[in-house]
Amino acid sequence: AQSVTQLDSQVPVFEEAPVELRCNYSSSVSVYLFWYVQYPNQGLQLLLKYLSGSTLVKGINGFEAEFNKSQTSFHLRKPSVHISDTAEYFCAVSPMYSGGGADGLTFGKGTHLIIQP
Amino acid sequence: NAGVTQTPKFQVLKTGQSMTLQCAQDMNHEYMSWYRQDPGMGLRLIHYSVGAGITDQGEVPNGYNVSRSTTEDFPLRLLSAAPSQTSVYFCASSEGTIANTGELFFGEGSRLTVL
Numbered sequence: 468a469q470s471v472t473q474l475d476s477q478v479p480v481f482e483e484a485p486v487e488l489r490c491n492y493s494s495s496v497s498v499y500l501f502w503y504v505q506y507p508n509q510g511l512q513l514l515l516k517y518l519s520g521s522t523l524v525k526g527i528n529g530f531e532a533e534f535n536k537s538q539t540s541f542h543l544r545k546p547s548v549h550i551s552d553t554a555e556y557f558c559a560v561s562p563m564y565s566g567g568g569a570d571g572l573t574f575g576k577g578t579h580l581i582i583q584p
Numbered sequence: 585n586a587g588v589t590q591t592p593k594f595q596v597l598k599t600g601q602s603m604t605l606q607c608a609q610d611m612n613h614e615y616m617s618w619y620r621q622d623p624g625m626g627l628r629l630i631h632y633s634v635g636a637g638i639t640d641q642g643e644v645p646n647g648y649n650v651s652r653s654t655t656e657d658f659p660l661r662l663l664s665a666a667p668s669q670t671s672v673y674f675c676a677s678s679e680g681t682i683a684n685t686g687e688l689f690f691g692e693g694s695r696l697t698v699l
Contacts, residue, residue: 510690576626
């Protein structure tokens with residue numbers, strides 16, 4: 468079984484400052500890694516994903532994440548945040564052996580990013 | 585392109601009542617799933633389907649039923665509502681496995697309150 472730990476439930480950041488949202492996972496097998504974003508009163512949408520290849524992954528809205536296999540981490544970063552980035556961010560993993568079916572997807576509990584003007 | 589459509593958006597039930605949350609997608613996706621979202625708990629998988637006529641249980645299936653008679657529709661039935669089922673419910677779909685597409689498409693959610 469897999470587990471995902473998002474180390475911060477809430478991260479306040481001033482506008483135009485950099486931000487890092489931390490995600491660690493536990494798995495005995497290789498995994499696919501994802502970050503989803505949920506804006507207020509909306510469903511989740513994919514921000515970025517790591518399936519294979521380069522460990523630095525770029526996503527939408529200027530976000531990027533780096534897969535670190537030795538530290539089992541997949542931290543999300545943005546160099547300069549905007550008010551519009553206020554949202555809930557979810558890290559998720561899926562084991563490769565499952566073929567990547569939705570039943571294998573495990574979500575973290577989420578990090579609420581609060582942008583202060 | 586409507587994507588994933590959930591109805592109703594809000595619902596209040598009394599304990600013991602039954603109801604169906606509707607989910608429809610117009611992307612011809614094979615995979616569909618239902619999640620519930622509770623504060624501090626993230627998203628938990630209730631049921632999922634890999635195609636018409638095929639359903640399976642997720643992490644928290646008790647108290648819920650599903651069926652998949654068509655590719656487009658995946659309704660979630662609450663048999664006898666309990667206060668513990670107060671939550672926000674999300675339907676999601678994907679074209680194939682996460683490995684192939686890397687993406688779930690979510691509806692906007694259905695907020696259910698059980699009194």
